[in-house]
Amino acid sequence: MASDTFGIFLNGSYGVGKSSVLDHLGDRFAEEELPFSLFDVDWFHRSWPSAADDPANVLTEAKNMRAVWNNYLETGPRTPIVAGVIESVEDARRYEEVFGRELRIVHLVASPGVAEQRLRRRYDAGRADALNWHLANHRRLVAVLAHADWHALTVDTDGLTPAQVAAAVFTALDPFRG
Numbered sequence: 001m002a003s004d005t006f007g008i009f010l011n012g013s014y015g016v017g018k019s020s021v022l023d024h025l026g027d028r029f030a031e032e033e034l035p036f037s038l039f040d041v042d043w044f045h046r047s048w049p050s051a052a053d054d055p056a057n058v059l060t061e062a063k064n065m066r067a068v069w070n071n072y073l074e075t076g077p078r079t080p081i082v083a084g085v086i087e088s089v090e091d092a093r094r095y096e097e098v099f100g101r102e103l104r105i106v107h108l109v110a111s112p113g114v115a116e117q118r119l120r121r122r123y124d125a126g127r128a129d130a131l132n133w134h135l136a137n138h139r140r141l142v143a144v145l146a147h148a149d150w151h152a153l154t155v156d157t158d159g160l161t162p163a164q165v166a167a168a169v170f171t172a173l174d175p176f177r178g
Helices: 017-029 058-073 087-098 112-122 125-146 162-173
Strands: 006-011 037-038 079-084 102-109 150-154
Touching: 006 017, 006 087, 006 162, 017 037, 017 079, 017 162, 037 125, 058 087, 079 087, 079 162, 087 102, 102 125, 102 162, 150 162
Parallel strands: 006 079, 006 102, 037 079, 102 150
Antiparallel strands: none
């Protein structure tokens, strides 16, 4: 596999299973002895307060991810596997710049009922504000991503385990061929 030729980005609205699939896709790469590094975007921008010139923390996120990516590259070529949200071509370009390669963007989707159920399991009563924010923004993001033309693959996660979705992504993108 030419692991230094592309990366995989798991894209989708809230509650579609991006983080869970990320973990299983890493397991799949490890089983095949393919070098990889996992990135859950949320952990690279979640800080407060944000800089005045970067209110959404996207520049901070990119710098943080680039620093970690460079550390991983010191151990050799590998495939970056990322879970997050790409809402625009500009977002896609920013992530491709971080990793210095093309990203094969996978659109994970789930029905509104399934996504809501998953979100309600994620946030307990003490995190009601976070739950309400994600529920309110889920449909907006679904609509935005439905019109995106940058997805290499779309996978409906309803009725599938994260391991099954990861297997489908792995097979469809055929990382052995690069």
